Structure formats: C-alpha cells, structure tokens
Amino acid sequence: MTEPAPKGRPAATRAHRPPTIHDVAREAGVSRGTVSRVLQGGHHVSPAALEAVNAAIRRTGYVVNRHARSLVMQRSDSVAFLLTEPQELFFEDPNFNVLLRGCTRALAEHDIPLLLMIAGNEPERRRITRYIAGGHVGGVLLVSSHSGNPMVERLTEAEVPVVACGKPLGQRTRVAYVAADDREGARDMVRHLRAAGRRRIGTVTGPQDTPGGVERLAGYRETLAELGLPYDEQLVAEGDYTRSGGEAATARLLAQAPDLDAVFVASDxxxxxxxTALQRAGRRTPEDVAVGGFDDSPIAPSTRPPLTTIRQPWDRISDEMVRLLLARISGEDPAAVILPTELVVRDSA
Amino acid sequence: MTEPAPKGRPAATRAHRPPTIHDVAREAGVSRGTVSRVLQGGHHVSPAALEAVNAAIRRTGYVVNRHARSLVMQRSDSVAFLLTEPQELFFEDPNFNVLLRGCTRALAEHDIPLLLMIAGNEPERRRITRYIAGGHVGGVLLVSSHSGNPMVERLTEAEVPVVACGKPLGQRTRVAYVAADDREGARDMVRHLRAAGRRRIGTVTGPQDTPGGVERLAGYRETLAELGLPYDEQLVAEGDYTRSGGEAATARLLAQAPDLDAVFVASDxxxxxxxTALQRAGRRTPEDVAVGGFDDSPIAPSTRPPLTTIRQPWDRISDEMVRLLLARISGEDPAAVILPTELVVRDSA
DNA sequence: CTGAAAGCGCTTACAG
DNA sequence: CTGAAAGCGCTTACAG
Structure with a gap:
C-alpha cells in the first residue's frame, strides 16, 4: 500500500519520516509527555517508565526534532561563530583556523551546531544582526579585536548571550570574554631576550586599538623598566597583524635604531x-638580531629559522569560550577568563 | 504594567517577542494564510493584498521564524560545510579558508546559514551522519578529496543533497561536484616550463588517491609526450599536500635526478x-631549477621567490557549488561542473 | 509520577 | 483571490 510519489517531489523530502516522540511513546506504552520528560533529563519519571522510554528510543532510533524543540522553547540550540575581522586577515592568519577548529570541537562535544558568519562590511553586519536578533541563534562567539566594533553593542541590545575572544575595547556594556594573558606573555619574552644577553630590544606592536596590541606593548615597557633598560620610542613600531605589515614595521625599526639586537614581535x-626584513637587511637571525614572536601559531615551527614565541593556549581558549557561553545562555552573569601563556624556545631567539 | 521578571529566567528569553505572521496579518487586515502566501512568493495574491502585507511587514519589522517554517516544511534551510580532511591540512592549507569563505559568502547571498562540521575520526563521522540524516540540514557541501570516503555513501543513503569539491573517487553512486580543470592546468604549467627552455622537468604529485593527484600527473605526462620529452619515473615523486611533504618529495627528486632543471609541484x-628543499641543496630558483605550483593560494605571492602557479578560481568554485546544491535541493539531478584554470606567472618559473 | 491538552509560528490543501 | 482549519513535533503547566 505505498502511496504514489507526488510528481516533482523535492529531493530533500524523505521517503520515510524519521520516528517522532509519538512513535516512541507508543512503543514504550506511555504518553508523549512522559517521553518528553525523559528527554529533558528524566526528572519526575518513574524508573520503570524511564527504562521503557530509553529502550524505545534505542529501538526506534529516535532523534529529537530540533526545529520543533526550538519553536516551543523559543530559542535556538545553535551557536554562531562571528568573525568581524577584515577578510584578508582571516585568509592569512592561521590563528583563526585554530580557534574555529577548537570552537567547533568544543561545541560538538555538547552536540551544538556551529553557524559560521563573516561580517566584512556594514550590509553584512546588518543582515547578520537581523538574523541573530531574530532569535535564530542561542548565543554568539565573537571574534573581533578592534575597538569600537558596533556588533558588540547590537548583539547585547538584542539580548543575545555573547562571549568574545579577547577583551572588547571601548564598550560601555560589560561582555564576557576569554583571553590569554597578553601582558605576562610579553614580559616572559622580553625577559628571555634579556637573559640571552640582548640590550637593545625593539618591538613591533599590534594595532593600538586591539587588546593584544596594547597589552603586549605594556608588558614590554614594564619589563624594560624592571630590567633597568631605557624605553626608547625609536625602538617601537606599530604593525597590523599581517605578514607584510610586520616586514614593513621591522624595516622602519632598522632605520630608526640600526643598533638593535633583538625584536619582540606581537604576532607570529x-x-x-x-x-624577511632582517634577511633583506643582511642581518642574521638570531646571531645579529634575535626575534621573538607571539601566538605559537602553526607557522612558527616552519619559519626560517623556527620561531621562538609565546604560546596562546588555543584549545583551552576555545573550551572556555564555549563553557562561558553556555553559562551565559543558562542565565549566568558575564565573566572574564584570563589564561596563562607559555614561552616556547626554538631557534630565532 | 510590566510583569515581574521571573526568577532565574534564562538570558536567552527575549523580553518582548518578535512580531509573528499573526501581527502582520492584523496590521494588514488580512488572514495569516494570505501573509504566508506573500512570503512564499506572492502567487495567488491580489496586488492590493500584496502591497498591504509588504507594508505591514516593513512596519512591524517582521522576520520569518525559521524553526516554525522548517517544522512544517519538513526540511531545514541551512547547509552544512563538511570537512573530512585530516585537521592538520585544514590548519595549514589556506585553500580551505578560501573555499570556506567563498561558500559562506555565496550562501549568505541566498540568506542561507552555513553550519561548519569537521569530521576528523569515525565517532565524529557517526555523530555528524546522525545529525544530517536527522533532517537538520538542507544539503551538504562536502570537502573530502581522498578516495573511498564513507561519508559520501552515507549521505547519499540518507537522501541528503550533496555537492562535492573535486570529483569524488571510488564512489558507486553519482554525486554532483565542482572542480577546476586539473589536467588542463597541469598541461599549461608544463608547457610554460618548456617554453622557458627547461628540458628535465620533474613533478611532485598529490596523493594518488585524490583527483588532483591523479589528474595533474596525467596532464604532466600527456604534455611531456606532446612536447617530445621522455617520461622518466626518476622525475616523479608523490607528496601529501603538506609543506613538509613537498620538501621531502623534492629532496627525493633531487637525489634521483640531480640534473633536473624544473619541477611542477601539484600544490602551492x-x-x-x-x-626550501632546493635552497637547502644549494640550487637557485629559478636560475638552476624553476618551480611551478598549483592553486594560486594566498601564500603564493609571498614565498621566496614569489610562486608562478596555476590559479584555481575559488570564488567561482564556491558559487557553482552553492548553485548546484540549491538545484539539487529543489529536485534537479546531479551534475558536474569543471572550471578553467589560469597560469599566473611570478618569479619562480 | 503521569496523561490530556494547549500552544509555539508557520504552511497548505480545502472550500468558497 | 482569500479565510478557516488542520497539522508539523515538541514542551509544559494543569489536574489527577
């Protein structure tokens, strides 16, 4: 007694419907309400009923319909990974990959799907704001380091739980975030450089409207003072977190302070x-000029020479971002988590 | 007359519900059915009603509730981007970024959310199969080049529309895919090398269980024959699409055929x-040995020297993958799309 | 502890 | 062309 297939049926329509809560209820000899209670954690359910339902779930291969659940619960079970950096950075910087990978994994462990959203321009930002504010997403993992990002405020206004990667700068509202201990990491690197006998230590900073840009420079300054080394503006150049920006900034440094013997660069x-800039200038690394990076990104082991750097604990950062977000979603107040970094010594310093 | 906020209310619950189809209907003075018809494309709706509804939508700021829609339509409006490559490759290879970025953009233009899924091992693959087969996804963009990937068959079995990037090898079922013209691209590169005066042209291939590995080698062989150059097994080494794999394969090539004067490498x-291998061996590029890559990946302009390579049209590949998938979802049969490549001449050859 | 019932927001035959 | 009504699969007070 198979029904004739309707003409032009879309490929997406399944021939046989997956089992519903109704099938499970019948199979287990209980009501749909009881099945639902088991699904919600099994509170207020007798052991016998619980067992019967679980067995029925196994037999039928039941999987909850998330659309139905989201509809009645008035919230989505998915999480957005929202990237608001310019797209070249996303292409170039392996850190984004690592973070995206880590968050996907951490969410998968909670069986939560990750929606990737990239907001490169204002129309995109508006579209995404509308989507998220529409309640299609349970929470947002926000990657946006530059100060004054409009998305932070818009999302907060829409009452969507948000956790940022890195402390959001220039925001009036308090938002939960996870960050590595940038300042302490910078201090470790400068101490390491000094311990290796360097005295004219320059730095290429990140953009000064990003927390990493500000904090790592602060750590550099503090440690210089601590070590009794003078702070010299000729020894500081600002980069933009791109490879070519780092090259250009280093070239400026070399022109301003030809006698430098080490440089702490705020990203790998x-x-x-x-x-590259040093090689172009005929300086050997590390013999003439030692180079210390920051991130321990996937490229660090394969630069020439391999990079001495500060490890950011990306897996832990991902884990904590997801943990904080789930806490926010279930009503907890925002919190900040600062994770320790670690010096990784290779050949460049 | 504000209600007291219930204690412990989850942060995700909105204070004021977003407008529903019901609000729009009231505002426009029509029934909910008519509003829905407008949403579905405005067929069988009088111009007056259509206008009234559209105005009401604008006034209320109505956005469709996708959970409700998916529930009644029995299918999801989201698309999965499924990555089954080993994770190191995802970290290292910028092509994945470019493709992911492109697909996110192309889907965004259709207002379709992208779910990122990474299946690194069998438990993950099972979990993801269950999720997708559960109907939580309207279709799948599959990135998996290695032959015999179990996901292809499982997804086809689950009757989920799939479009692959690159021709899936060793599959019994026919699956839609988009690929660059690997063979023709390889031919262009070998011709370019020969035109530059090279006679002992080696190649580092991709894995021979991937379409790119097989096709680019085939193009190399064909062109050698066409140019009257002998095919010499000592001139061929297999790589694994990683940087270090390319370095090792090139070192082998150098040992087997010290007189080579060019090498076509199957990925950037x-x-x-x-x-790196050539530099280690004291060979200059391009003076002693010319190097041609494949991909025109983001790293190509910044290698030393900048890489002459074959451009894969990633934006078009993304567009076509999304177009094909949407066609599949609306019931069309699978198709294959092969896109032309382009020689990009820089300094390495 | 458990069942019956209402309702989440939408779409779609079915009559008119 | 249009409205009333049923129903998608689930959750959750409300009675018992």
Missing amino acids: LMADGAL | LMADGAL
Whole structure:
C-alpha cells in the first residue's frame, strides 16, 4: 500500500519520516509527555517508565526534532561563530583556523551546531544582526579585536548571550570574554631576550586599538623598566597583524635604531615578516638580531629559522569560550577568563 | 504594567517577542494564510493584498521564524560545510579558508546559514551522519578529496543533497561536484616550463588517491609526450599536500635526478616546501631549477621567490557549488561542473 | 509520577 | 483571490 510519489517531489523530502516522540511513546506504552520528560533529563519519571522510554528510543532510533524543540522553547540550540575581522586577515592568519577548529570541537562535544558568519562590511553586519536578533541563534562567539566594533553593542541590545575572544575595547556594556594573558606573555619574552644577553630590544606592536596590541606593548615597557633598560620610542613600531605589515614595521625599526639586537614581535605572522626584513637587511637571525614572536601559531615551527614565541593556549581558549557561553545562555552573569601563556624556545631567539 | 521578571529566567528569553505572521496579518487586515502566501512568493495574491502585507511587514519589522517554517516544511534551510580532511591540512592549507569563505559568502547571498562540521575520526563521522540524516540540514557541501570516503555513501543513503569539491573517487553512486580543470592546468604549467627552455622537468604529485593527484600527473605526462620529452619515473615523486611533504618529495627528486632543471609541484603549499628543499641543496630558483605550483593560494605571492602557479578560481568554485546544491535541493539531478584554470606567472618559473 | 491538552509560528490543501 | 482549519513535533503547566 505505498502511496504514489507526488510528481516533482523535492529531493530533500524523505521517503520515510524519521520516528517522532509519538512513535516512541507508543512503543514504550506511555504518553508523549512522559517521553518528553525523559528527554529533558528524566526528572519526575518513574524508573520503570524511564527504562521503557530509553529502550524505545534505542529501538526506534529516535532523534529529537530540533526545529520543533526550538519553536516551543523559543530559542535556538545553535551557536554562531562571528568573525568581524577584515577578510584578508582571516585568509592569512592561521590563528583563526585554530580557534574555529577548537570552537567547533568544543561545541560538538555538547552536540551544538556551529553557524559560521563573516561580517566584512556594514550590509553584512546588518543582515547578520537581523538574523541573530531574530532569535535564530542561542548565543554568539565573537571574534573581533578592534575597538569600537558596533556588533558588540547590537548583539547585547538584542539580548543575545555573547562571549568574545579577547577583551572588547571601548564598550560601555560589560561582555564576557576569554583571553590569554597578553601582558605576562610579553614580559616572559622580553625577559628571555634579556637573559640571552640582548640590550637593545625593539618591538613591533599590534594595532593600538586591539587588546593584544596594547597589552603586549605594556608588558614590554614594564619589563624594560624592571630590567633597568631605557624605553626608547625609536625602538617601537606599530604593525597590523599581517605578514607584510610586520616586514614593513621591522624595516622602519632598522632605520630608526640600526643598533638593535633583538625584536619582540606581537604576532607570529608579523614575526615571519620581520625575519624577511632582517634577511633583506643582511642581518642574521638570531646571531645579529634575535626575534621573538607571539601566538605559537602553526607557522612558527616552519619559519626560517623556527620561531621562538609565546604560546596562546588555543584549545583551552576555545573550551572556555564555549563553557562561558553556555553559562551565559543558562542565565549566568558575564565573566572574564584570563589564561596563562607559555614561552616556547626554538631557534630565532 | 510590566510583569515581574521571573526568577532565574534564562538570558536567552527575549523580553518582548518578535512580531509573528499573526501581527502582520492584523496590521494588514488580512488572514495569516494570505501573509504566508506573500512570503512564499506572492502567487495567488491580489496586488492590493500584496502591497498591504509588504507594508505591514516593513512596519512591524517582521522576520520569518525559521524553526516554525522548517517544522512544517519538513526540511531545514541551512547547509552544512563538511570537512573530512585530516585537521592538520585544514590548519595549514589556506585553500580551505578560501573555499570556506567563498561558500559562506555565496550562501549568505541566498540568506542561507552555513553550519561548519569537521569530521576528523569515525565517532565524529557517526555523530555528524546522525545529525544530517536527522533532517537538520538542507544539503551538504562536502570537502573530502581522498578516495573511498564513507561519508559520501552515507549521505547519499540518507537522501541528503550533496555537492562535492573535486570529483569524488571510488564512489558507486553519482554525486554532483565542482572542480577546476586539473589536467588542463597541469598541461599549461608544463608547457610554460618548456617554453622557458627547461628540458628535465620533474613533478611532485598529490596523493594518488585524490583527483588532483591523479589528474595533474596525467596532464604532466600527456604534455611531456606532446612536447617530445621522455617520461622518466626518476622525475616523479608523490607528496601529501603538506609543506613538509613537498620538501621531502623534492629532496627525493633531487637525489634521483640531480640534473633536473624544473619541477611542477601539484600544490602551492608543497611548492613552498620545494623552494626550501632546493635552497637547502644549494640550487637557485629559478636560475638552476624553476618551480611551478598549483592553486594560486594566498601564500603564493609571498614565498621566496614569489610562486608562478596555476590559479584555481575559488570564488567561482564556491558559487557553482552553492548553485548546484540549491538545484539539487529543489529536485534537479546531479551534475558536474569543471572550471578553467589560469597560469599566473611570478618569479619562480 | 503521569496523561490530556494547549500552544509555539508557520504552511497548505480545502472550500468558497 | 482569500479565510478557516488542520497539522508539523515538541514542551509544559494543569489536574489527577
């Protein structure tokens, strides 16, 4: 007694409907309400009923219909990974990959799907704001380091739980975030450089409207003072977290302070550019000029020479971002989590 | 007359519900059915009603609730981007970024959310299969080049529309795919090398269980024959699409055929490794040994020297993958789309 | 502890 | 062309 297939039926329509809560209820000899209670954690359910339902679920291969659930619960079970950096950075910087990978994994462990959203321009930002504010997403993992990002405020206004990667700068509202201890990491690197006998230590900073840009420079300054080394503006150049930006900044440094014997570069990608600039200038690394990076990104082991750097604990950062977001979603107040970094010594310093 | 906020209300619950189809209907003075018909494309709706509804939508700021829609339509409006490559490759190879970025953009233009899924091992694959087969996804963009990937068959079995990037090898079922013209691209590169005066042209291939590995080698062989150059097994080494794999394969080539004066490397990442191997061996590029890559990946302009390579049209590939998938979802039969490549001449050859 | 019932927001035959 | 009504699969007070 098979029904004739309707003409032009879309490929997406399944021939046989997957089992519903109704099938499970019948199979287990209980009501749909009881099945639902089991699904919600099994509270207020007798052991016998619980067992019967679980067995029925197994037999039928039941999987909850998330659309139905989201509809009645008035919220989505998915999480957005929202990237608001310019797209070249996303292409170039392996850190984004690592973070995206880590968050996908951490969410998968909670069986939560990740929606990738990239907001490169204002129309995109508006579209995405509308989508998220429409309640299609349970929470947002926000990657946007530059100060004054309009998305932070818009999402907060829409009452969507948000956790940022890195402390959002220039925001009036308090937002939960996870960050590595940038300042302490910078201090470790400068101490390492000094311990290796360097005295004229320059730095290529990140953009000064990003937390990493500000904090790593602060750590550099503090440690210089602590070590009794003078702070010299000629020894500081600002980069933009790109490889070519790092190369250019290092070239400026070399022109301003030809006698430098070490440079702390605020990201590995920029440090790779610094290596190129030094080679171009005929300086050997590390013999003439030692180079220290930041991130321990996937490129660090394969630069020439391999990069001494500060490891950001990306897996832990991902885990904590997801943990904080789930906490926010279930009503907890925002919190900040700062994770320790680690010096990784290779050949460049 | 504000209600007291219930204690412990989850942050995700909105204070004021977004407008529903019901609000729009009331505002426009029509029934909910008519509003829905307008939403579905405005067929069988009088111009007056259509206008009234559209105005009401604008006034209320109505956005369709996708959960409700998916529930009643029995299918999801989202698309999965499914990655089944080993994760190191995802970290290292910028092509994945470019493709992911392109697909996110192309889907965004259709207002379709992208779910990122990474299946690194069998438990993951099972979990993801269950999720997708559960109907939580309207279709799948599959990135998996290695032959015999179990996901292809499982997804086809689950009757989920699939479009692959690159021709899936060793599958019994026919699956839609989009690919660059690997063979023709390889031919262009070998011709270019020969035109530059090279006679002992080696090649580092991709894995021979991937379409790119097989096709680019085939193009190499054909062109050698066409040019009257002998095919010499000592001139061929297999790589694994990683930078270090390319370096190792090139070192083998150098040992087997010390007199080679050019090498066609089947990916830019491996070509970067090849550059390192050559430099280690004291060979200058391009003076002693010319190097041609494949991909025109983001790293190509910044290798040393900048890489001459074959451009894969990633934006078009993304567009076509999304177009094909949408066609599949609306019931069309699978198709294959082959896109032309382009020689990009820089300094390495 | 458990069942019956209402309702989440939408789409779609079915009559008119 | 249009409205009333049923129903998608689930959750959750409300009675018992």
